[in-house]
Amino acid sequence: MKRHRIALALVLAGMIVQPCAADQGRGLAAACASCHRTDGHDTVIPSIAGLDESRIVHLMLAYRSADQGSQIMHVVAGALSPEEIAAVAHYVAGHPSGTRQP
C-alpha cells in the first residue's frame, strides 16, 4: 500500500518513477547524515531514522518545488531525481534508529 501511495505522489507531481538499486539509496542517504542524526535524537535538525517512506517523499517533493522553507533542503532536493528521492526514502525508512547506517 505504501508503495502505491509513493507512486501516486510522484505521478501527481508529474513524474514517472523507476526505482533505482538499493545501493543508490544507501549511497545517497549518506548525504543526509552530514546534517541529520540517524539515531533518533533530534538536534533542532530532526533525526531521520525510520521516518515513514511516503512522508519523506512528500516532504522532499515539497522542498523541491517550494520557494519557502529550508533553502538548504531546497537545494538538496533539487539535486535529486524523483527516482533518487524514492530510493533515499526507501533506504531511510528501512533503517530505524539503532541500526548501523548508512
Added chain:
Amino acid sequence: MKTLTRRGLAGLAGASCLPAARAATRPAAPRVVVIGGGAGGATVARYLAMNDKPLDVTLVEPKQRYTTCFFSNLYLAGLRSFESLTRGYDALADRYGIQVVHDHAAAIDPAAKTVRLGGGASLPYDRLVVAPGIAFRDGAIAGYDDAAMQIMPHAWMAGPQTLLLRSQLEAMPDGGVFVIAAPADPFRCPPGPYERASLVAAYFRQHKPRSKIQILDAKDTFFEQELFQDGWNRHYPGMIEWLPNQFIGTIESVDVKDRSIRTADQTFKADVINLIPPQLAAGLARQAGLADETGWCPVDPATYESTLHRDIHLVGDAVSVGIMPKSAYVANSQAKACAFAIASALIGSEPVRPFLYNTCYTFLAPDDAVSDAISFRIASGKTEIAEILMSKLDQSPAERAAAVREANGWYDAFTRDIFG
C-alpha cells in the same frame, strides 16, 4: 610515539607486527590506509568500515584528539568551550573496527604501495587515501616563520594556535587594535576570516567596546560580502574596517618586535595580529608528487583518485576540484564519494552516483547566523555548481536566531558523521 587505540588488538609491540596480526584474523580483506584524521580522512575511514564486505582500514593521525577549525571562531568569542571543539578516535576504533595509528606519515612510496610512518614502520596498501589538509606557503610573507607564528598566530589550524589567539584577545586592553590579515583565493574556509572579525567584534562589544578591528584583505571582494557588511553595520557600527587589496596592496613582510605588518607602501601596527597566510596542499602530498604546479592536488571529480598517481585518492582542503570551496562540509561530501568509489573498486559494491554538496553556517553575531547551500554536478569531467542559495539580507531577527540553533544542531550531527 605510536599507540593503537583499536581495542582487542594485542599487538602493541610495534607497527611492524601489524600486517601479520591482520592477516591472521582477516586474510582476504583488501587494505586501505587513510592519512589524516580530519573531516575528510575520518569520514572516508568510517564509510569504508561500514561496508558489508570486510575492508582492512587503517587511519594514520598523529593527534590523540582532533580540534575542529569550524566553529573555533565561537571559542575565540567566548561562546563555546575549547573542549567542545575536540573529538577523539575511540568510536572509530571501537565501533567500526578501524585501526587508528597515532603516528605521522613520513613518506609515501607509490610504486611499492607503502606508507612509511615516523616511527619507522611501513604500511602496505591496496588503496591509499591522503587527506592532509593545508600548509602555508614558505617565504610568501618575509619574517613570518615558526617563531613569528607564536607572536602573530594564524589560528587557521585549530589547536594551540586557537588558544594562543584567544589569550591575546583576552589580554588586549580596551581601545586596542586587532588586525586580521585575510589571504587570497583559494584558501581554507572562505567566510572564515570575516566570521572571525564578526565574533571577535561581539566579544569586544561586550568587554572592550572602544577597540577596533581592521581586516587587511589580499582580495577586493569576499564571500557573502553583503551579508557580512550588513551584519557589521547593524551589530558593530564603526568597529570593523575592511581594507581591500586595491587600497593597501599585498602584504610583504611582518615585524614581530614592532608588531606590525608591511605592504609596499603602508605599515599597520596592532595590539593583536591574526595573520592568515597564503596556503597550499600540506607537505606530504607535495613530497609524494600528488600536487601540480598550483600547489594543490588534482583528482578525478567522481572518484577522488589522483590524476598523478594511480590507487591514491585525495579529499579535503588539499585537493583542487573546480570551484568547490575548501570547507569541512565539502571534505565530508568528497569523502563519501571517495569511499563509495574505493569500495566499488576493491570489494565490488555497486557504484554510487557522487552526491556533492556544501552547507556552511556562518555567524554574524551570537544571535545572528546565515547559511549557504551549494549543490555540485560533474559535467564533461569538471565539477561545477548546479545550484547555490544564500540567506537573504531581509531575513527577520527570528529567522537568524533560528539559524543559530540550527547551526549548533548541525555541528553535533556533523561531527558524529565524521567521528562516529
